[in-house]
Amino acid sequence: MEKRTNHMEYMPDMEQIDSDIKDRVIEAMNAYEPDKYTENDVLQALEHDTKTIEDFKALLSPAALPFLEEIAQQAKAETRKHFGNSINMFTPLYISNYCENYCIYCGFNCHNKIHRAKLNYEEIEKEMQAIAKTGLQEVLLLTGESKKMSDVEYIGEACKIARKYFKVVGLEVYPMNSDEYSYIQKCGADYVTVFQETYNSDKYETLHLAGHKRVFPYRLETQERALMGGMRGVGFAALLGLSDFRKDAFATGIHAYLIQRKYPHAEIAFSCPRLRPIINNDKINPKDVHEPQLLQVICAYRLFMPFASITISTRECQRFRDNIVQIAATKISAGVDVGIGGHSDGEKKGDEQFEISDGRNVKEVYDALCKNGMQPVMSDYIYV
Amino acid sequence: MENDKLIIGGHEFSSRFILGSGKYSLDLIKAAVENAGAEIITLALRRAATGNVANILDYIPENVTLLPNTSGARNADEAVRIARLAREVGCGDFIKIEVIKDSKYLLPDNYETIKATEILAKEGFVVMPYMYPDLNVARSLRDAGAASIMPLGAPIGSNKGICTKEFIKILIDEIDLPIIVDAGIGRPSQACEAMEMGAAAVMANTAIATAGDIPQMAEAFKKAIEAGRQAYLSGLGRVIEKGASASSPLTGFLEN
Numbered sequence: 001m002e003k004r005t006n007h008m009e010y011m012p013d014m015e016q017i018d019s020d021i022k023d024r025v026i027e028a029m030n031a032y033e034p035d036k037y038t039e040n041d042v043l044q045a046l047e048h049d050t051k052t053i054e055d056f057k058a059l060l061s062p063a064a065l066p067f068l069e070e071i072a073q074q075a076k077a078e079t080r081k082h083f084g085n086s087i088n089m090f091t092p093l094y095i096s097n098y099c100e101n102y103c104i105y106c107g108f109n110c111h112n113k114i115h116r117a118k119l120n121y122e123e124i125e126k127e128m129q130a131i132a133k134t135g136l137q138e139v140l141l142l143t144g145e146s147k148k149m150s151d152v153e154y155i156g157e158a159c160k161i162a163r164k165y166f167k168v169v170g171l172e173v174y175p176m177n178s179d180e181y182s183y184i185q186k187c188g189a190d191y192v193t194v195f196q197e198t199y200n201s202d203k204y205e206t207l208h209l210a211g212h213k214r215v216f217p218y219r220l221e222t223q224e225r226a227l228m229g230g231m232r233g234v235g236f237a238a239l240l241g242l243s244d245f246r247k248d249a250f251a252t253g254i255h256a257y258l259i260q261r262k263y264p265h266a267e268i269a270f271s272c273p274r275l276r277p278i279i280n281n282d283k284i285n286p287k288d289v290h291e292p293q294l295l296q297v298i299c300a301y302r303l304f305m306p307f308a309s310i311t312i313s314t315r316e317c318q319r320f321r322d323n324i325v326q327i328a329a330t331k332i333s334a335g336v337d338v339g340i341g342g343h344s345d346g347e348k349k350g351d352e353q354f355e356i357s358d359g360r361n362v363k364e365v366y367d368a369l370c371k372n373g374m375q376p377v378m379s380d381y382i383y384v
Numbered sequence: 385m386e387n388d389k390l391i392i393g394g395h396e397f398s399s400r401f402i403l404g405s406g407k408y409s410l411d412l413i414k415a416a417v418e419n420a421g422a423e424i425i426t427l428a429l430r431r432a433a434t435g436n437v438a439n440i441l442d443y444i445p446e447n448v449t450l451l452p453n454t455s456g457a458r459n460a461d462e463a464v465r466i467a468r469l470a471r472e473v474g475c476g477d478f479i480k481i482e483v484i485k486d487s488k489y490l491l492p493d494n495y496e497t498i499k500a501t502e503i504l505a506k507e508g509f510v511v512m513p514y515m516y517p518d519l520n521v522a523r524s525l526r527d528a529g530a531a532s533i534m535p536l537g538a539p540i541g542s543n544k545g546i547c548t549k550e551f552i553k554i555l556i557d558e559i560d561l562p563i564i565v566d567a568g569i570g571r572p573s574q575a576c577e578a579m580e581m582g583a584a585a586v587m588a589n590t591a592i593a594t595a596g597d598i599p600q601m602a603e604a605f606k607k608a609i610e611a612g613r614q615a616y617l618s619g620l621g622r623v624i625e626k627g628a629s630a631s632s633p634l635t636g637f638l639e640n
Contacts, residue, residue, distance in 0.1 A: 080590075080594040081542065081543055081590060081594065083407065084406060084407020084589070084590055084593035084594055085407060085593060085594070086406065086407050233487075260487065260488060264485065264486045264487065264488065265458055265485035265486065265487060266487060267487050268487060305488075307487060307488050307489075307490070375407070377431060379430065379431065380428075380430055380431060380456075381430050381456055382429055382430040382456050382466060382469070384457075384462050384465035384466050384469060
């Protein structure tokens with residue numbers, strides 16, 4: 001294999017912004033010692049109306065696990081205060097699975113022998129028509145990370161098509177420069193989510209062996225560049241289980257916290273993915289972060305940032321998802337297909353990124369929400 | 385009480401309870417409106433879809449006045465555009481201006497709110513601006529053509545009650561427009577308190593949306609608001625206003 005490049009060095013086409021947020025996140029994460037926190041710290045955290053950064057650390061620590069019920073109760077109360085019974089619904093649409101990155105845990109990685117495909121504009125429109133028929137009004141566009149195969153213009157066109165059928169268009173594609181985000185925003189998407197995967201740069205280096213994604217600092221500054229480009233909101237996530245999930249969850253929260261302080265208008269969202277099995281790699285053990293730990297992380301996000309949107313992925317099973325939307329999550333996907341071209345009648349063109357656990361269609365998820373006393377919301381934003 | 389009407393922009397209402405429609409099941413809106421006796425219900429345009437699975441407009445009884453809001457707007461320009469869109473899709477001329485560019489506390493931007501009020505009032509809207517209670521801003525809003533002023537009691541969704549009580553009182557004393565307490569009211573007793581102070585009406589959403597029994601809580605609010613209004617009209621006794629005391633402890637000697 002070729003020699004691995006320095007993962008801390010920006011590539012020539014990558015914008016470097018003047019910001020200290022990245023360093024502050026890493027510094028805060030390095031200083032966090034989850035095992036240092038005691039039962040008393042957790043009880044103190046639970047006492048506080050507004051959770052401090054120290055409280056957030058305590059709530060993420062192993063000492064908090066025995067208090068999961070109390071934590072969940074508080075999280076539920078906060079969620080209801082800020083969101084009432086509303087739960088937003090959306091679906092992801094994968095338009096291309098070409099990828100230039102070599103991330104050893106991901107089904108799309110460039111060395112994984114899977115069926116590659118990219119939808120043309122006509123196919124994108126067909127997929128969107130099929131999704132819109134289900135009643136959804138929010139779509140999340142995804143690609144594998146290949147700027148060659150799915151360039152900014154291609155993604156921009158996809159956004160324009162999406163705006164014909166949906167009120168809200170989000171993006172989960174490769175990180176871009178701020179001027180590219182500005183272009184994409186004008187095309188109709190205004191919410192950008194990028195998973196940092198892990199905030200531990202040493203670990204990051206061992207997992208992302210090649211491609212643009214290998215550059216750790218460029219990825220960490222994505223949310224800020226997106227906001228500089230005029231995006232309305234940004235999403236954050238660590239892929240829990242890649243490294244110490246408590247420290248990664250803490251870094252994710254602090255990252256969002258610092259961004260929100262610097263850009264008070266920015267809408268903030270968390271995703272909470274755990275590792276899932278992928279095609280051609282059965283060594284990944286999704287059990288490293290068990291359900292109680294996942295619940296703990298989600299509730300800690302909620303209590304630390306009560307106003308943030310929290311998305312629950314189809315990586316989790318129906319039971320977990322139906323319950324977590326009653327506690328802390330505020331956004332749920334439905335009718336999910338993580339392959340290429342699976343929504344309309346045509347044959348699927350490309351393979352899936354990972355295995356999903358909750359394959360329910362839009363109506364089934366909608367009905368389950370109603371049955372549990374929640375109010376499904378198809379759109380919560382208006383472009384003007 | 386019978387002839388006690390709430391007048392907003394020339395429109396007359398008997399009920400002083402403005403009900404929010406967000407954050408709870410659409411099936412409950414009708415029951416909530418009925419139990420609340422509400423004649424005005426707010427509507428977030430960003431939620432009201434055309435066609436599709438659940439169109440909020442279909443659930444709102446016809447005799448109720450819609451008060452669309454501009455939530456989602458981050459500046460005056462966006463608020464103006466949302467208001468115009470609301471009118472276009474048939475929501476009428478009432479508009480509650482919400483301009484929020486803080487995603488954490490959802491506190492309104494008073495400056496942008498004044499700008500939006502001025503533009504929309506000129507276009508014939510009945511403008512009801514949501515604001516942070518500041519006397520100078522309230523005067524500017526009045527001068528810009530607002531039909532009422534909607535100061536916040538506490539941050540949206542906080543259910544903390546009327547934290548800004550003293551400042552709202554100043555608005556009630558100084559501004560000759562209906563002062564409608566909006567946001568932060570968590571329980572009927574707090575709604576009652578606002579009305580006792582002389583607020584013209586109360587707007588509540590989260591407190592009702594998150595209640596165990598939504599229609600019943602709507603009714604509880606209705607009663608509390610009526611009780612508070614009645615108390616205000618009756619004139620509160622000095623015991624409540626000033627605290628209990630002998631009738632003339634210091635100057636009584638003059639009578640002897």
